[in-house]
Amino acid sequence: MGVIEIEDKSILQPLFSGWEETLIWSCLQNVMGRAFADREKDPRSAQLVIGDFCFFSGKPDAELIANKPSGRQSDFIIMVPRDEAWSEAIEKVWKSSASRRSRFAIKKEPDVFDIDLLNRAVESLSPPFSLRMIDEGLYSQVMEQDWCRDLCSQFADYKDYRKRGIGVVALLGEEVVSGASSYTVYHGGIEIEIDTKKEYRRQGLAFSCGAKLILECLNRGLYPSWDAHNPGSVALAGKLGYHFDREYPVYEITGF
Secondary structure, three states, rough: OOOOOOOOHHHHHHHOOOOHHHHHHHOOOOOOEEEEEOOOOOOOOEEEEOOEEEEEOOOOOOHHHHOOOOOOOOOOOEEEEHHHHHHHHHHHHHHHHEEEEEEEEOOOOOOOOHHHHHHHHHHHOOOOEEEEEEEHHHHHHHOOOOOHHEOOOOOOOOOHHHHHEEEEEEEEEEEEEEEEEEEEEEEEEEEEEEEEEEHHOOHHHHHHHHHHHHHHHHOOOOOOEEOOOOHHHHHHHHHOOOEEEEEEEEEEOOOO
């Protein structure tokens, strides 16, 4: 028994087969994230940790559920169980520290986007707001603010973001007030993160930023994957051309 960090993440592929989640793909492709299992050869249980998320598959394992990777600073994580057996095990390990929530999977349909609609969405942003792709100065501004840091926080630094990431922000003057960016990346695509500063919400900023990012991804041959944390995010995805897939449970863990 124990927890083993897995370097050759491809050996975990069978445990996560059929799970349509790009953060899992990022990890198994060794692009981002870390992986752990109950044993190195023929693992029966696995944990993938990437960003604020943690995925479990295989046979429920309490040691993996309790495992916090070395060097991880945050005491918050969102645990995603493969099935109800993992859900029960997470509740047993974390008790009152685990809050069950719902997230909303969005279908992955590469040919679904209406380019004209997306262009109109970009153009719908009215003055005094403007859109700009994230450059080094905007990256620094994003990383200095809690509300939008997740737009770029999974990359080591700007050099890494410039090489692998992609993002756009809405500006009021020179101030970032909304943005859409790659939370994570995988071979052939990104997972979209969208944030808007509280006082600027409901002004169409996320709609325009999202449309611009989708267009930029399509121009580069990347798929812009979307997973929604609330019904508002599902609705925004729908306006941009995506279709709802299913609701699924997650556990928000405090004191991780």
